[in-house]
Amino acid sequence: MSGAAETVDVLVVGAGLAGLHTATLLARRGHEVMLVDRRADLTTAIRTTGIFVRKTLDDFPLPAECLGPPIRRVVLYPPGRARPVTLDSPRDEFRVGDMGPLYLAAARTAVESGVRIALGTRYTGRGLSSALLVGPDGPTSVRTRFLVGADGARSRVARDLALDRNRQLLVGAEEVFPVACSAEPPAFHCVLDPSIAPGYLAWVVNDGRHGHVGVAGYADRFPDGMVAALRRFSASAPGLSGVDRPDEVDRRGGPIPVGGLLRRISCPDGLLVGDAAGAVSPLTAGGLDPCLRLSEHAAAVLDEALRTGQRDALARYDGAALRAGFRGRVLLRRGLARVRTPGVAAAAFALLRTPPGRAVAGSILFGDRSFPTPATPGRLTSPLASRS
Numbered sequence: 176m177s178g179a180a181e182t183v184d185v186l187v188v189g190a191g192l193a194g195l196h197t198a199t200l201l202a203r204r205g206h207e208v209m210l211v212d213r214r215a216d217l218t219t220a221i222r223t224t225g226i227f228v229r230k231t232l233d234d235f236p237l238p239a240e241c242l243g244p245p246i247r248r249v250v251l252y253p254p255g256r257a258r259p260v261t262l263d264s265p266r267d268e269f270r271v272g273d274m275g276p277l278y279l280a281a282a283r284t285a286v287e288s289g290v291r292i293a294l295g296t297r298y299t300g301r302g303l304s305s306a307l308l309v310g311p312d313g314p315t316s317v318r319t320r321f322l323v324g325a326d327g328a329r330s331r332v333a334r335d336l337a338l339d340r341n342r343q344l345l346v347g348a349e350e351v352f353p354v355a356c357s358a359e360p361p362a363f364h365c366v367l368d369p370s371i372a373p374g375y376l377a378w379v380v381n382d383g384r385h386g387h388v389g390v391a392g393y394a395d396r397f398p399d400g401m402v403a404a405l406r407r408f409s410a411s412a413p414g415l416s417g418v419d420r421p422d423e424v425d426r427r428g429g430p431i432p433v434g435g436l437l438r439r440i441s442c443p444d445g446l447l448v449g450d451a452a453g454a455v456s457p458l459t460a461g462g463l464d465p466c467l468r469l470s471e472h473a474a475a476v477l478d479e480a481l482r483t484g485q486r487d488a489l490a491r492y493d494g495a496a497l498r499a500g501f502r503g504r505v506l507l508r509r510g511l512a513r514v515r516t517p518g519v520a521a522a523a524f525a526l527l528r529t530p531p532g533r534a535v536a537g538s539i540l541f542g543d544r545s546f547p548t549p550a551t552p553g554r555l556t557s558p559l560a561s562r563s
């Protein structure tokens with residue numbers, strides 16, 4: 176990575192799912208793409224549980240060998256965990272990705288498509304038409320026509336392109352461990368308890384292969400910090416009876432933007448995708464489906480700009496226009512943020528136990544809604560799994 180400045184059509188910063196997907200789509204359209212990530216190994220520092228919803232599984236060919244068994248059951252618990260509400264769907268609703276192998280598979284596909292990937296390489300800033308990087312061999316710069324920020328919730332690229340930045344963030348952390356076998360069907364357990372997950376949920380996912388135990392909430396509202404909340408929850412987490420938990424567990428965590436899609440996510444020099452663009456459901460905090468869908472729109476707009484030489488094409492990549500599709504979810508997030516005491520959470524559960532309450536919960540958890548996809552002329556072929 177040292178020596179004379181290289182020149183590329185697009186430099187993508189961040190090899191999470193958003194960056195990998197955007198880079199691959201652009202390379203498949205014949206553009207010269209470089210993808211950098213500060214991580215030296217994409218199987219480390221993972222920041223997601225990896226729950227994929229049915230719509231994503233239907234629309235994107237994720238490699239089947241990287242997905243856990245289908246989950247149809249969600250169990251919702253009030254603070255004291257008494258009388259949980261169980262919702263069973265007649266369809267397969269979720270599958271949990273084995274994220275290390277899944278990122279590696281997506282990176283392999285990117286390379287096969289022509290993307291140059293530089294790991295262990297941090298983006299540190301931007302010059303007039305170049306990006307400054309620090310890689311294993313020291314500092315270097317890359318000349319690029321467009322810069323794509325796929326660098327997560329606290330995007331440095333957003334700052335450098337003077338685009339909008341995420342202001343409303345939750346923080347989440349989880350423990351992951353293998354599960355030998357389970358007598359129970361695969362299930363997603365959610366606990367609504369502001370003392371362990373203020374403003375969001377604590378969860379256990381047990382799909383019979385892996386257990387995930389996590390908490391998320393507003394950082395300044397955890398009574399004794401997030402790490403202590405996770406420790407407390409982990410000690411009494413539901414949905415793991417009969418499971419032998421190992422002493423050593425994987426730990427994941429990170430910020431989750433929940434303010435809704437940002438308004439200004441492009442300028443003539445580049446654009447943002449994934450968490451950097453705030454593309455996360457404000458209600459469920461799910462960001463995997465939005466990051467894939469928004470990446471397709473980003474790649475289509477960049478492809479047009481590169482083919483026509485018209486930088487203005489990026490103006491079509493407009494967060495303000497897409498944001499309207501999030502209005503209901505932003506309102507529901509505000510509702511969830513107001514659940515500040517166990518008493519309020521318990522009262523919310525009284526509603527949940529009624530038939531209309533169950534119907535609303537079912538439609539949120541098992542509904543077909545996904546990230547609002549803009550009409551993209553000539554939808555680019557989804558490249559997450561190599562096709563031979």
Ligand SMILES: Cc1cc2nc3c(=O)[nH]c(=O)nc-3n(C[C@H](O)[C@H](O)[C@H](O)COP(=O)(O)OP(=O)(O)OC[C@H]3O[C@@H](n4cnc5c(N)ncnc54)[C@H](O)[C@@H]3O)c2cc1C
Nearest residue numbers: 189191192193213223224225226298347449450461462463
């Ligand atoms: C604990 C937790 C659990 C979650 N669970 C789910 C879930 O089950 N389902 C779901 O749909 N969503 C979930 N989410 C949200 C979802 O994971 C994210 O929305 C999604 O992974 C975002 O992908 P991304 O590619 O935009 O960002 P990321 O995956 O965060 O990737 C950003 C990449 O940019 C790199 N980077 C950052 N700065 C630089 C730099 N300066 N130079 C070089 N590289 C840089 C980082 O190393 C990273 O690899 C969860 C989030 C958290 C925190």
